[in-house]
Amino acid sequence: GNSVTQMEGPVTLSEEAFLTINCTYTATGYPSLFWYVQYPGEGLQLLLKATKADDKGSNKGFEATYRKETTSFHLEKGSVQVSDSAVYFCALSGLNQAGTALIFGKGTTLSVSS
Amino acid sequence: GAGVSQSPSNKVTEKGKDVELRCDPISGHTALYWYRQRLGQGLEFLIYFQGNSAPDKSGLPSDRFSAERTGESVSTLTIQRTQQEDSAVYLCASSQRGGIETQYFGPGTRLLVL
Numbered sequence: 319g320n321s322v323t324q325m326e327g328p329v330t331l332s333e334e335a336f337l338t339i340n341c342t343y344t345a346t347g348y349p350s351l352f353w354y355v356q357y358p359g360e361g362l363q364l365l366l367k368a369t370k371a372d373d374k375g376s377n378k379g380f381e382a383t384y385r386k387e388t389t390s391f392h393l394e395k396g397s398v399q400v401s402d403s404a405v406y407f408c409a410l411s412g413l414n415q416a417g418t419a420l421i422f423g424k425g426t427t428l429s430v431s432s
Numbered sequence: 433g434a435g436v437s438q439s440p441s442n443k444v445t446e447k448g449k450d451v452e453l454r455c456d457p458i459s460g461h462t463a464l465y466w467y468r469q470r471l472g473q474g475l476e477f478l479i480y481f482q483g484n485s486a487p488d489k490s491g492l493p494s495d496r497f498s499a500e501r502t503g504e505s506v507s508t509l510t511i512q513r514t515q516q517e518d519s520a521v522y523l524c525a526s527s528q529r530g531g532i533e534t535q536y537f538g539p540g541t542r543l544l545v546l
Contacts, residue, residue, distance in 0.1 A: 322474070350532040361436075362475075362523065362537035369532060407474065411532050418463065418530045419488060422474035 320345045324408045324423035331398055331430050339393040339426045341382075341408035349410040351375075351384050351391040352420065356405045365393075365406070398430045434458070436538035438524050444544045445514055453509045453541045457526030462504050465527075465535060468493075470520040478522075481507060482530055514545045 325340040343351065353365040353375070366375030371386035380395045391408060408423040437456045445451050457464050466478040477491040481501045492498070496514075501507040511518055521542050525535040 361539040364534050367534070419465065419477040419480055419491070420475070420535060421477070424472070424474040
């Protein structure tokens with residue numbers, strides 16, 4: 319079945335460090351891929367998405383490229399800030415009968431210190 | 433405009449009692465989703481509504497779980513005869529039409545079954 323695997327955290331970085339959070343997926347068909355972020359005390363919000371192979375989603379300095387050949391959608395940021403501390407979830411569109419439910423990874427906690 | 437709202441924000445109940453969780457989606461959004469997040473786990477899809485019909489209930493874990501939606505408005509998730517394993521954060525999301533459109537999440541209801 320469809321599934322998402324993301325690297326376990328927590329990930330602890332110093333400000334201005336380079337960030338990579340790995341995400342790989344298993345899916346039949348051609349899912350859309352998403353990264354959601356949950357800041358402390360807030361609800362989940364969409365960070366970026368890509369709907370087809372080789373698409374690059376980007377937002378707030380974060381980027382992720384939809385790689386069909388490696389079934390991956392790794393999240394990257396060149397220089398993290400303390401305000402990026404949050405839990406990051408990789409997800410794909412569920413390809414169920416309604417084609418709409420999201421399948422999430424378990425989440426990766428990022429902690430950035432100054 | 434207002435985002436997705438959920439109530440109550442926290443609920444503590446005793447094993448065996450019924451609970452009702454409420455979700456108010458963004459006005460005009462026809463698609464509504466319920467997810468569950470147990471501690472240390474990713475989000476699990478429960479049920480999807482398009483308008484007031486539920487074409488996908490595949491994620492409901494048992495017949496103790498049910499959900500309704502009034503038109504394209506409020507939805508309630510009911511858990512009967514709660515068990516300790518039902519303890520989780522229950523998240524509601526809505527999107528304009530479903531499909532691969534962005535889902536907007538509410539802050540969740542944290543349910544604790546003693």
